[in-house]
Amino acid sequence: MTIQWYPGHMGKALEQLEELIKRIDVVIEVLDARLPFSSSNHKLAELRRNKPLIKVLNKHDLADPAVTKAWVRDFERQTGVRALPLSARKHADTKPLIRLCLGLVPKRGRPGFPVRAMVVGIPNVGKSTLINTLAGKSIAKVGDRPAVTTATQQIDLRNGIVLSDTPGLLWPDMSDQEGAYRLAASGAIGDNALDYTSVGLFAGEYLLGRYPELLKQRYGLSELPESPHDLMLAVGRRRGMLAAGGVVDLHRASEAFLRELRAGKIGRISLEEPPLDPPVAE
Numbered sequence: 544m545t546i547q548w549y550p551g552h553m554g555k556a557l558e559q560l561e562e563l564i565k566r567i568d569v570v571i572e573v574l575d576a577r578l579p580f581s582s583s584n585h586k587l588a589e590l591r592r593n594k595p596l597i598k599v600l601n602k603h604d605l606a607d608p609a610v611t612k613a614w615v616r617d618f619e620r621q622t623g624v625r626a627l628p629l630s631a632r633k634h635a636d637t638k639p640l641i642r643l644c645l646g647l648v649p650k651r652g653r654p655g656f657p658v659r660a661m662v663v664g665i666p667n668v669g670k671s672t673l674i675n676t677l678a679g680k681s682i683a684k685v686g687d688r689p690a691v692t693t694a695t696q697q698i699d700l701r702n703g704i705v706l707s708d709t710p711g712l713l714w715p716d717m718s719d720q721e722g723a724y725r726l727a728a729s730g731a732i733g734d735n736a737l738d739y740t741s742v743g744l745f746a747g748e749y750l751l752g753r754y755p756e757l758l759k760q761r762y763g764l765s766e767l768p769e770s771p772h773d774l775m776l777a778v779g780r781r782r783g784m785l786a787a788g789g790v791v792d793l794h795r796a797s798e799a800f801l802r803e804l805r806a807g808k809i810g811r812i813s814l815e816e817p818p819l820d821p822p823v824a825e
Contacts, residue, residue: 561590563661563707568648569595571640571706573664573673575729576600576628577607578814579614581722582665582731595647596624599640601669603628610813617817631673641677644704652703661707667731674698674708725814730805740775743797746804747771749814757810761803775800 564570570591575582579600587596598618603611611628618626625643629636644660645652652658664670675681678698698706727737728746748771750758755767758774762781768774772793779785779796786792803809 557586560661560663564590564592564594567594567659567661567707568651569597569644569658569660571597571599571644571660571662573599573601573631573662573668573670575668575731576603576611576614577605577812578722578725578729579618580815580817581719581725582668582729584663584665587663593623597640597643597647598624598626599631599673600626600628601631601673604630605807605811607811607813610816614817631669631676634676634679637673637676641700641702641704657699657703657705659705659707665726665731667729670708674706677706728801728804728814730801739797739801740793743775743793743800744771746801746814747774750774750804750809750812754810754812757812761809 570587572583572587579598583598600606600611600614606628615626615628618624625647627640627643629640631637644658648658650656662670662674677700696708698708700706723732724742724745726732727742751767751771751774758764759767762777764777768777775793775796776791778800779791779793782796782799784792784795784799804812
């Protein structure tokens, strides 16, 4: 199945972003720490020009810690980019982000001259949750489905920073279907644009190769299934996802598998890794 999903408001969001970024001091891009490349808006590098960029790796408590560290190193090799893993729901995790924003623009951050920061990100990566945690109250709309935020709003954090919240951005080119399937596995793609069985099999194949022991532990498997299809059958039997005649309902089994993956119940998993570190010159 080819995944295609591009809600209409996102086209306008790119136009808004291009105009808004001219009046911004710092760009904060919220990423899913489990798939930092696939959850990045690839047009942002062009649009931000020389503006400082903070890549927030949200949901880092769900991601593989070693892989997250590798992503931080990879991002901070880029000019003008800083990377910060955190959990957007935890107030203590967001304090370093405030300090980083103020440090990147030392000439602002005082009364009458706040740091003007813009928060961007694809749907369902936690932008609004991050803003609400920074503000200490519910200001931005939060939902468990993609594309909740549909209009730009400004929030004065009253600590020297004013945030601009933008609609979730997803680039229109979904030609990278592996990236699209990673997004679907993470919950960033609307349910009406994906087939749970296909996405479940995709995620199952990756986890069989990368995190086999976590699968065995979660589903009480003495032996590892030989294929993603066999894995879904095992999940279905374990979770009682049976149709008439005791046959496993692959759709329901895949949906249950993806729910557990997204909630971190299988374990701390990263769905992609950065390029290999370049060799160190002797």
